Amino acid sequence: MLIQCTKSLLDQLGIKNSELYSPEGHEQFPNSFMAWHANIATIDRKKAIVLMNNETRYSIVIYRPSKKDYSKINELIREAISTALRMEGVRKEVIEAYMETAGEITFSKTASRSMVAKMNNAVREIEFMQEYLDEKIRIQRYISIITGRFIQLSGNDPGFYPIEKMLKCLSLILGQEDHEIVEDVLEIELYQLKININLKGHEIWRRVLVPSTYSFRHLHNIIQTVFDWHNAHLHEFVVEREDRKDLKIVMDDDPETMEYLDFDAFEIRQERFVGLEEIFTTYGEVVYEYDFGDSWEHTITLEKVVKSNEFRATFVEGIGERPPEDVGGEGGYEEYLRIIADANHPEHEDMNTWADNQKERNISQEKINHRLKQVIKGYHYSYFL
Known part of the structure; x- marks a missing residue:
């Protein structure tokens, strides 16, 4: 699994140029599905590592990482990807198969300006939905579920949703020839x-x-x-x-x-x-x-x-x-029912008119x-x- 990092993240991780792998060969599927771009961003004045899958543009967040977290980043990345996929209902066997196929984690520089732009867009989407970032935990569980359903555009290509593309790609892990079939991926x-x-x-x-x-x-x-x-x-x-x-x-x-x-x-x-x-x-x-x-x-x-x-x-x-909105609680609801049931009640017509926009449709x-x-x-x- 190739993690293609921005310079700021590489510096934070203390990875030297001599330790980096080449980013070439991860632009097209299936290798692109085994690679993630990564950046360290500041969201609401707090640091966050944002991972974005090259192929699907599905994003994952490791929030407020500590110095200790940087020292075990490989383990943390694997756990973050597994957690996000589990929250989406992906079968355990499929997650394990993806991890095995992706292989050992290695690091490289970012691939291109285009991929960096897509990663920056992922950061903006996370910033937009930052209320779903839980300060009490490192690996975020709910932000990916939301941002994974933001439509993605790329040039003249039709838009797509990251989660849908993620499931289609994961289906290949099961050996499906037609990767439109995703039923076996989820449980x-x-x-x-x-x-x-x-x-x-x-x-x-x-x-x-x-x-x-x-x-x-x-x-x-x-x-x-x-x-x-x-x-x-x-x-x-x-x-x-x-x-x-x-x-x-x-x-x-x-x-x-x-x-x-x-x-x-x-x-x-x-x-x-x-x-x-x-x-x-x-x-x-x-x-x-x-x-x-x-x-x-x-x-x-x-x-x-x-x-x-x-x-x-x-x-x-x-x-x-259900009772109408703002009817006045249980007592008001009983009064409402009494007036509605009595066509001769002096408030019957007004109550009906009022209830039109308040009752369940x-x-x-x-x-x-x-x-x-x-x-x-x-x-x-x-x-x-």
């Missing part, structure tokens, strides 16, 4: 979750399949999508634990949000850095609260684990229409699943379906 562990809105006297729930490596930020986006919530209010997840204090998984680290958290009563973590597999392997139930004013509490229950070769969330089924299962394809990048309520 996804899906959690079947039932999400129930806790409203006495009402049955309102959705059942979804979600990759275990998704984060709780992804799960928030999924819940907003399948219930057609507006994503206009604060939210949080709570995990009840008998052996230690409960875990509260919050939406961000904004000072206004953190100011009201009880650090004595809860362990606090940020949702974009907590994987579902970290929680549901131990705790089968999580509570999600949306809109602290109306306080819509959802109980999320792990029903079973299934295998798949598709890395995406899927809406399976559901029952019941009747969206087909096909449309919901189409919308779920976007939850990796985020969720924004749209009035246009």
